[in-house]
Amino acid sequence: MSIKENIDEILKRKNEAALRCGRSPEDITIIAVSKTVDGSRAREAVMGGLENLGENRVQEIMNKYDELQDLQVKWHMIGHLQKNKVKYIIDKVELIHSVESIELAAEINKRASQHNIISNILIELNIGEEESKFGINEISVYDFVSSMEQFENIKVMGLMTVAPYCENPEDVRWVFKKMKDIFDKISSMNLKNTQMKYLSMGMTNDFEIAIEEGSNIVRIGTAVFGKRIYKEDK
Numbered sequence: 001m002s003i004k005e006n007i008d009e010i011l012k013r014k015n016e017a018a019l020r021c022g023r024s025p026e027d028i029t030i031i032a033v034s035k036t037v038d039g040s041r042a043r044e045a046v047m048g049g050l051e052n053l054g055e056n057r058v059q060e061i062m063n064k065y066d067e068l069q070d071l072q073v074k075w076h077m078i079g080h081l082q083k084n085k086v087k088y089i090i091d092k093v094e095l096i097h098s099v100e101s102i103e104l105a106a107e108i109n110k111r112a113s114q115h116n117i118i119s120n121i122l123i124e125l126n127i128g129e130e131e132s133k134f135g136i137n138e139i140s141v142y143d144f145v146s147s148m149e150q151f152e153n154i155k156v157m158g159l160m161t162v163a164p165y166c167e168n169p170e171d172v173r174w175v176f177k178k179m180k181d182i183f184d185k186i187s188s189m190n191l192k193n194t195q196m197k198y199l200s201m202g203m204t205n206d207f208e209i210a211i212e213e214g215s216n217i218v219r220i221g222t223a224v225f226g227k228r229i230y231k232e233d234k
Contacts, residue, residue: 003041004048006224007032011049014218017208028211031076033203033221035060039067045224046071052094054078054219058085065092078160078200078219080134083107091115097160097200097219100124100135102144105151112153119153122160122200125182127175133162141182142189149192156191158198159183160217169206176201176213183214 001009015025031054034042042053042064051072055061056079065075074094081098090111099105099121112119123145126135136144141159148156161179163172179201187196200217202210207218 003044003224006226007045007048007050010220010223013208014211017211021212023211027216029217031078031200031217031219032224033078033219034064034225035079035221037221037225039064041225043068043071046073050224052076054097054221056080058082058088061089061092076219086111090119091117095120095122095157095198097122098124098134100126102147105148105154109151109153117153118155120155120157122158122198123148123156125159125161125179127161127178128164128172130164135161138178138182142186145186145194146189146191148194151193154193156194156196158196158200159186160200162203163201163206163210165205169209172206173209173213176206176210176215180214 010030014028014030018025018028029052030050031052032045032050033054035056052074054076061075075092076095076097077089077093078097081096081104083104086107096119108119108121123141124135125141126133126137129137145156148154159179163175166172179199183196183199198217199215201215202218204220204223207220210218
């Protein structure tokens with residue numbers, strides 16, 4: 001199928017998942033994960049109705065930002081972000097999904113201040129406590145979010161996680177339930193610089209389960225663009 005046909009199918013599945021749990025489909029944003037995808041195919045996704053593009057690497061954002069500047073694209077940094085690369089994207093991305101250290105937050109705050117902007121971020125959690133993944137554990141997240149109050153040029157907009165991969169997505173439903181519980185607890189803390197608006201969780205294999213459990217941002221790559229051929233993206 002074409003990218004447009006893939007998108008139409010994803011939208012159909014998103015709408016059905018939302019309606020199953022009594023939610024409005026319009027409240028759920030799909031990010032097309034365009035990592036390793038060339039600019040022309042990313043353009044197809046935007047033209048097909050997905051204006052939000054997510055990248056894992058700063059260099060890819062830089063390259064495609066210029067190539068697609070004629071389109072209304074909202075860029076998302078969804079991968080691990082190194083401190084020394086924050087300066088390159090601070091004024092280009094809609095949302096940084098992967099903040100999991102005070103040092104990174106401090107750098108984002110510094111660079112945002114230099115540009116006289118507020119940088120919207122999500123706190124990344126590693127609920128499955130997988131050694132291969134970044135993110136804060138559940139025990140530490142409340143103190144971590146509270147520590148964000150010291151940064152005047154950061155706004156915490158919610159949480160993000162990458163669930164463990166399972167053939168049966170029902171096997172990770174507990175991760176999404178746990179994330180929603182943490183999201184609600186932080187929402188009730190009424191912290192400065194925090195507006196709990198986004199819960200970013202769910203990918204190609206499990207996004208419908210994530211939606212049923214409260215996700216309002218899903219990050220979908222394979223179902224949009226097809227399976228990657230790169231080893232790092234399996």
